[in-house]
Each structure stands twice: as structure tokens, then as C-alpha cells.
Amino acid sequence: MEIPLGRRAFDLCALVLVLPLLALPLLIVSVAVFLDSPGSVFFRARRMGYRGRPFEMIKFRTMRVDNAGHAVAGANDNRITPVGGFLRKTRLDELPQLWNVLRGEMTLVGPRPELEEFVDLHADEYREILTVPPGITGPTQLRYAGLEPHLLSLHADPERFYREQLLPGKVKLDLAYARGRSFGADLAVLAETLVLPLLLPLRHRHRKRNDNGGRGRRRLVPLLAGTMAVGLLPLLFLLTLGAPR
Numbered sequence: 001m002e003i004p005l006g007r008r009a010f011d012l013c014a015l016v017l018v019l020p021l022l023a024l025p026l027l028i029v030s031v032a033v034f035l036d037s038p039g040s041v042f043f044r045a046r047r048m049g050y051r052g053r054p055f056e057m058i059k060f061r062t063m064r065v066d067n068a069g070h071a072v073a074g075a076n077d078n079r080i081t082p083v084g085g086f087l088r089k090t091r092l093d094e095l096p097q098l099w100n101v102l103r104g105e106m107t108l109v110g111p112r113p114e115l116e117e118f119v120d121l122h123a124d125e126y127r128e129i130l131t132v133p134p135g136i137t138g139p140t141q142l143r144y145a146g147l148e149p150h151l152l153s154l155h156a157d158p159e160r161f162y163r164e165q166l167l168p169g170k171v172k173l174d175l176a177y178a179r180g181r182s183f184g185a186d187l188a189v190l191a192e193t194l195v196l197p198l199l200l201p202l203r204h205r206h207r208k209r210n211d212n213g214g215r216g217r218r219r220l221v222p223l224l225a226g227t228m229a230v231g232l233l234p235l236l237f238l239l240t241l242g243a244p245r
Contacts (some may be wrong), residue, residue: 029095057100109138178202
């Protein structure tokens with residue numbers, strides 16, 4: 001089955017408006033990833049999509065090519081490249097998912113696209129969740145933005161922690177969205193997504209202060225990252241939140 005016509009029309013109209021504005025940021029990030037470490041600029045991840053059809057979700061590569069290990073990664077995972085760490089923290093690695101939206105595999109607002117192995121653990125719930133196209137942003141993506149990598153980094157087995165602790169909460173949020181979604185609620189999610197770049201740095205600083213007994217220090221951001229964050233980040237976040245690892 002195809003994505004409903006009204007939702008598809010909204011996605012395409014939004015892409016027509018923003019893609020010309022995102023061309024330069026896409027180019028800048030592509031060059032940064034290319035120069036940061038050997039390997040492809042993009043990473044393709046198999047996810048379960050609308051009506052249970054698998055598809056390849058596209059992201060900017062954030063790990064070294066020899067990245068064998070857990071299916072999920074914490075903030076301190078040594079497989080993550082320097083530029084990849086910044087892209088993950090700001091969610092700019094999600095930008096290429098606009099291509100998935102253009103192809104009709106994803107939508108702007110919807111449940112998170114998840115790995116098949118994790119979908120199988122909650123098969124009954126996902127039969128209902130996947131009656132809605134997966135989205136770049138959504139209530140679950142907003143709830144866990146900036147939080148998930150920190151939580152995963154605290155555990156020796158991040159994949160087990162994700163499977164047993166984080167995933168059930170995400171499934172619950174995605175199921176609630178699938179049952180109660182509306183156009184007005186989706187607009188509210190997009191509005192919250194717009195202000196997220198202002199909130200994420202506050203979340204990081206607050207967490208560092210807690211972790212260091214109130215004595216957390218700011219870290220310097222690379223010149224490229226700082227320039228993009230100041231000049232372009234609020235615009236980019238209109239369409240660039242989310243998805244899982």
C-alpha cells in the first residue's frame with residue numbers, strides 16, 4: 001500500500017520548499033564526512049517500513065568502516081568518528097533521510113524506523129505501529145533526542161540495555177502516536193522539532209553538570225561545526241531529527 005495521498009502531498013510540498021535551502025548544508029556535511037575518515041559518505045541501514053515492508057534508510061556515515069560490534073552505540077563508542085560524534089549529537093546525520101521521504105519510504109512525522117530484529121521482539125505492537133509510515137521526526141524521536149546515547153554509554157552491554165529498557169518505552173510511545181495521530185498533532189511535532197536545537201545544548205550541559213557534581217565544563221566545538229550550528233542549525237532541524245542509530 002502507498003502512503004496516504006494527503007500525507008504524501010504535504011511531504012512533497014515541504015521538500016520543494018526546503019531542499020534548495022538545504023543544498024549547501026548537505027554539501028558541507030558530505031565534505032566533512034569524506035575528509036574525516038576513509039569510507040563512503042553515506043550509510044545505508046535496513047529498517048522495517050510502512051506495512052512491514054523493509055527499506056534502506058540513508059544517513060551520513062558516523063562510524064569507521066571497520067565498525068563491527070553492537071547494533072546500537074553509546075556516546076563514547078570508539079567506533080564513532082570525530083565528525084560523526086558531532087553529527088550524532090546534533091542529529092545532522094539524519095539529513096539524507098530526505099531522500100527516503102522523496103522516494104515515499106518515509107514521511108516527515110511518524111514512528112521511528114526500527115531494526116527488524118527489534119521489531120520482531122514486539123511483533124504485535126509493530127503490526128499496528130507500521131500501519132503508519134515511519135518518520136524523520138515524531139514524539140518518540142523528540143523524547144529520546146540527546147538522551148539515548150548518554151544512557152547507552154553507561155552500560156557495558158548497550159544492546160541489551162536498549163532491548164530490555166529503552167525499546168519497550170519507545171514502542172509504547174510509537175503505539176500511542178499510531179493510535180492518536182492527526183494533522184494538528186504532526187504540526188505540533190514539527191514546531192517542537194524547530195526549537196530542539198536550542199534545547200539540546202542545554203540538555204547536554206545539564207547532564208554534564210550532574211555527572212560531574214556541578215563542575216561540568218564546556219568543550220570547544222570544531223570551527224566547521226560551530227559555523228554550521230550558529231548559521232544553519234535552526235533551519236536544518238525542520239526536517240532532520242531522529243531516527244535511530
